[in-house]
Amino acid sequence: ETGVTQSPTHLIKTRGQQVTLRCSSQSGHNTVSWYQQALGQGPQFIFQYYREEENGRGNFPPRFSGLQFPNYSSELNVNALELDDSALYLCASSFNGLAGGQLDTQYFGPGTRLTVL
Amino acid sequence: DAKTTQPPSMDCAEGRAANLPCNHSTISGNEYVYWYRQIHSQGPQYIIHGLKNNETNEMASLIITEDRKSSTLILPHATLRDTAVYYCIVRGGNAGNMLTFGGGTRLMVKP
Numbered sequence: 438e439t440g441v442t443q444s445p446t447h448l449i450k451t452r453g454q455q456v457t458l459r460c461s462s463q464s465g466h467n468t469v470s471w472y473q474q475a476l477g478q479g480p481q482f483i484f485q486y487y488r489e490e491e492n493g494r495g496n497f498p499p500r501f502s503g504l505q506f507p508n509y510s511s512e513l514n515v516n517a518l519e520l521d522d523s524a525l526y527l528c529a530s531s532f533n534g535l536a537g538g539q540l541d542t543q544y545f546g547p548g549t550r551l552t553v554l
Numbered sequence: 555d556a557k558t559t560q561p562p563s564m565d566c567a568e569g570r571a572a573n574l575p576c577n578h579s580t581i582s583g584n585e586y587v588y589w590y591r592q593i594h595s596q597g598p599q600y601i602i603h604g605l606k607n608n609e610t611n612e613m614a615s616l617i618i619t620e621d622r623k624s625s626t627l628i629l630p631h632a633t634l635r636d637t638a639v640y641y642c643i644v645r646g647g648n649a650g651n652m653l654t655f656g657g658g659t660r661l662m663v664k665p
Contacts, residue, residue: 441597470652479641479655480598493652527597529653542588543653545597 439464441530441546449552450518458513458549460528468492469511470543471503472527480527486511487533515551523553558642563660566636572629574659576642579623586645587618588653589627591638598641598655601627632663 442461450456462469468487472480482495486505500516509530515522529543559577566572578587586605590598602609602616604625609616615628629636641658645651 472653472655479658480653482652482654485652495652525595529597542600542603544600545590547597548595550595 441528441544443526443528443546443549445549446547447550447552449554451554452518452520454518455514455516456518456551458515458526458528458551460511460513460530460546462509462511462528462530463544466530466532466544467509468531468533468541469505469509470529470531471511471513472529472545473497474525474527474548475521476524483513518553520553523551525550557654558644558656560640560642560656560659562657563662565662565664566629566632568634568663568665569631572632572636572661572663574627574629574640574642574661575624576626577624578642578644581622581644582646584646587616587622587625588643588645589614589616590641590643590653590655591636592641592658593635593638601640603645632661634663634665637661637663 441463444459470485471483474480483497484494485492489505502514504512525548527548529545531541531543533541586603588603589601592598604616618625639658639660641655
């Protein structure tokens, strides 16, 4: 069984640039959630993708966007980078049963460390 | 989702049991208690979850009080590799619900 993988591991960008982070979900999972973790804080929910559509969003501006592909992998895109976007970006995958109402445990990848200069 | 309260830090001697408390006094009937841990700069690792009954797996035991207003995560024989931040999270019982992380407890296992 393959776990959640993320790429790249580290990334350095400058203010105003755009960035794309990638996540491959665990085998058998169909849902991907993205979290942002600033230094010294707990992870904060950005959004979730299920069936290639956004399925819930946290308190993040529209310049944070995402995609989910038919193979359930996902991308997080951030436009117009700001210094405060420097953080560890975490992807978590889970299985959401088609019938709904089924509790799904989220499993996290190792994260991508983004530094904005 | 209900909020949780955890002590910011705890110490434990290697080989002894580590008991990490969590208060969730506003938990609802269909909300689960989840525990994750995060070793420095790595992604959070799922440990265990429960609804009402006590749960045990290969990593830990979860004890939930009868009124469900608090719980304790037990690592039976702590090792140095258990040094991490432990997060107690209360989460709704429907698929797709997000995880709301608080500050967690920084557990330091000492030789």
